[in-house]
Amino acid sequence: MSDTVIRVENLSKLYQLGEISTGTLSRDLHRWWAQVRGKDDPFRKIGQANDRSVKGTSDFVWALQDINFDVKQGEILGIIGRNGAGKSTLLKLLSRVTKPTTGRIRVKGRMASLLEVGTGFHPELTGRENIFLNGAILGMRKAEIQAKLDEIVDFAGVERYLDTPVKRYSSGMYVRLAFAVAAHLEPEILVIDEVLAVGDAEFQKKCLGKMKDVSEKDGRTVLFVSHDLSAISSLTNMSLLMNNGKLKYQGPTSKTIANYLSNHIGKEYVYAAFPNPSKPSVTGVEVKTSLPGNHHACLEPMRIIFKLHTPFPLRGACLSFQILNFKQQPINHLWVFDSEIPMCREAGIYQLSCRIPKLRTYMGEYTVKVYFTGPPGGEVYDIVENICPFTVEVLDLSREYAWQEETCTYLEDFSWEIDKI
Numbered sequence: 001m002s003d004t005v006i007r008v009e010n011l012s013k014l015y016q017l018g019e020i021s022t023g024t025l026s027r028d029l030h031r032w033w034a035q036v037r038g039k040d041d042p043f044r045k046i047g048q049a050n051d052r053s054v055k056g057t058s059d060f061v062w063a064l065q066d067i068n069f070d071v072k073q074g075e076i077l078g079i080i081g082r083n084g085a086g087k088s089t090l091l092k093l094l095s096r097v098t099k100p101t102t103g104r105i106r107v108k109g110r111m112a113s114l115l116e117v118g119t120g121f122h123p124e125l126t127g128r129e130n131i132f133l134n135g136a137i138l139g140m141r142k143a144e145i146q147a148k149l150d151e152i153v154d155f156a157g158v159e160r161y162l163d164t165p166v167k168r169y170s171s172g173m174y175v176r177l178a179f180a181v182a183a184h185l186e187p188e189i190l191v192i193d194e195v196l197a198v199g200d201a202e203f204q205k206k207c208l209g210k211m212k213d214v215s216e217k218d219g220r221t222v223l224f225v226s227h228d229l230s231a232i233s234s235l236t237n238m239s240l241l242m243n244n245g246k247l248k249y250q251g252p253t254s255k256t257i258a259n260y261l262s263n264h265i266g267k268e269y270v271y272a273a274f275p276n277p278s279k280p281s282v283t284g285v286e287v288k289t290s291l292p293g294n295h296h297a298c299l300e301p302m303r304i305i306f307k308l309h310t311p312f313p314l315r316g317a318c319l320s321f322q323i324l325n326f327k328q329q330p331i332n333h334l335w336v337f338d339s340e341i342p343m344c345r346e347a348g349i350y351q352l353s354c355r356i357p358k359l360r361t362y363m364g365e366y367t368v369k370v371y372f373t374g375p376p377g378g379e380v381y382d383i384v385e386n387i388c389p390f391t392v393e394v395l396d397l398s399r400e401y402a403w404q405e406e407t408c409t410y411l412e413d414f415s416w417e418i419d420k421i
Contacts, residue, residue, distance in 0.1 A: 004108075005189060005221050006071035006094065011103035013064040013089055063089045067103070067247050069240060073188075074219040076211065078232040078253055080260055081242035087225045090242070091115055091191050094223070109188025109221075110138050114178050123167035127158055127177055130166055134181045148184050155206070156180035176203055183210050189221045190214060208235055229257050230363045233395040254395055261293045269294050271368075271387040275309035280317075280344065280381040282372050283307045287388040294390040302359045304388075306352045308372060314344040316375030319352060326365045331409050332356075338375075362409050363394045 064086045071077050079087050092098050094105060095113035112134075113120070120137065121130045131152060135145035153159050156176040158169075166174060182190060190211065208231060214220045226232050232239060232253060239256035241249040249259045271285040284307030290300035306319060320335030334354060336343075343350055367389050372382040 003073045004070045005073045006108075006223075007106040008067055008069050008094075009104045009106075011064060011067040011090075011093065011105060012062060012101050013093060013098070014101040015061050015063050062245050064093070064100075064245050069247065069250055071221055071223065073221055074215055075238065076215045076222040076224060076236045078236035078239035078256070079223065079225045079242065080227070080229070080232055080239060080256065081248075085242040086245040087242050088115065088193055089245075091193055091223065091225060095191055107189065110186075111189040111191060112138060112182040112185065112187035113191040113193075114175075114182045115191070115193045121166050121174070121178065124165055126165055127162045127169070130177070131181055135185050138185050138187055140185060145185065148186075152177075152180045152184045155184065155210070157203075172200065172203075179207055179210075183207075183214060186218075187220070189223070191223045193225045194227060204231075211235060229260075230394045233257060233393070257393070257395065258291060261291050261295045269388050269390070271384065273384075275311075275349070276382075277311055280308065280310040280312075280314060280372060282370050282382045282384050283309045283349070285321075285368060285370055285384065285388055287368060287390050289390050291393065294388075296359060296390055296392050298362065298392055298394045299358045299360065302356045304354045304356075304368070306354070306370065308344060308350045308352065309348075310344045310350075310381075311347055313346050314338075314374065316378065317344045317381075318371075318373050318375065319343070320371045320373075321354070322369045323361060323366050324369055325409060328367075329409075330369075331361055331366070335371075359392070360410055361392050363392050364409070365389065365391055 067090065079090065081087050089098075091113065092115060093100050094107070095111060095115065097113075097115070120134055122133060125133065128149075131149060132142065132145050135142075135148075153162055156173075156179075158173050158177050161169065161173065166177070169177070179192070182192075192207075192211070211222050211224065212235060215222050224232065224235060236253045238251065239253040240247060241256050241260050249256055269287070271282075273281065273283050275281060275283050284305070286305045287294065287296075288303040288305065289296035290302065291297055296302055304321065306321075308319065310317075315338070317338045318335060320333065322330040323332040324330050334356075336352065336354070338344070341352070343352065367386050369386070370382075370384045371380070373380045
């Protein structure tokens with residue numbers, strides 16, 4: 001395997017739907033007879049794809065089917081996809097929580113997994129006892145675990161409750177301690193599922209920094225599943241895209257995310273309204289984003305197209321719009337006057353286009369609010385609110401700007417100078 005620490009070959013997992021059971025005696029006999037003759041399990045043939053959106057005819061479903069990929073030492077691999085795409089099943093197979101139906105997994109080195117709240121913890125044991133238990137499972141000696149104890153407790157921030165049974169911990173405390181144990185007990189491979197979403201923003205930031213450190217400084221491998229595309233982008237260079245139990249794409253993270261977005265959201269969010277026969281009005285607004293599915297990459301150009309209708313000539317018309325965040329706070333406000341671009345001086349339909357060379361708005365969810373008015377201080381013809389929702393993603397820029405979510409709403413270029421005194 002050379003520097004390859006994980007190799008997955010033709011990996012598949014078949015599940016039976018319905019009640020928890022091994023099936024009927026008849027099915028067990030069919031499986032046994034096929035195995036005796038060296039044949040494949042006959043029920044694999046009737047297993048259907050893992051597509052939640054359609055009704056199937058079989059009670060056997062391929063949660064994963066024909067997955068192949070390699071992971072190099074020191075690599076941070078992102079795994080993205082819709083809910084139910086097979087991401088968590090893949091991690092469970094890699095962590096040996098469950099066995100594959102077909103295929104092979106080859107792993108070189110110790111693996112620590114954080115798949116869901118409480119994984120690997122005994123609820124009746126204290127936080128301290130669970131730290132030593134997890135270390136022993138990873139094959140570490142007591143002296144090695146003791147040397148890391150203070151660092152683990154400090155990172156998790158649960159010192160006051162260290163000798164309390166973990167069944168009394170909140171889900172956030174559970175995750176803090178579980179991640180601290182997994183990251184500090186020196187496994188060669190660290191597997192992290194979306195469970196980090198339980199923690200607060202500050203702790204998530206610490207976790208992302210720690211994952212980057214263990215990869216870059218210690219040369220350890222990290223597999224990271226998340227729906228936070230900005231976190232995936234800032235942390236990983238290569239990613240896998242899962243869809244309906246199959247590996248749809250693997251490659252550079254930026255291309256994987258673009259592939260995901262192009263299929264994840266198909267419809268465009270375009271505002272359209274019928275013209276008002278007696279009053280000037282906004283009849284259309286469309287936000288042209290740089291990524292599919294109304295997602296936009298920060299610092300990429302954006303174009304917003306407006307359609308205006310007026311049943312009679314106007315003098316001194318003004319069009320303006322705001323980009324508002326999820327709290328409905330205006331982040332940008334842009335406008336154009338009739339004196340700059342003659343508009344609506346005759347009855348009819350007009351199309352205006354506003355191009356923003358570099359949208360510097362930071363990551364988050366945004367909507368558009370449009371004002372169509374007369375001269376400043378004059379009549380308000382039309383106001384359209386909460387339209388054309390879009391999402392700004394920070395792709396690859398976190399490395400350059402080193403800013404984190406919820407620390408700003410506007411991304412601006414900057415430079416510093418210093419003079420020697």
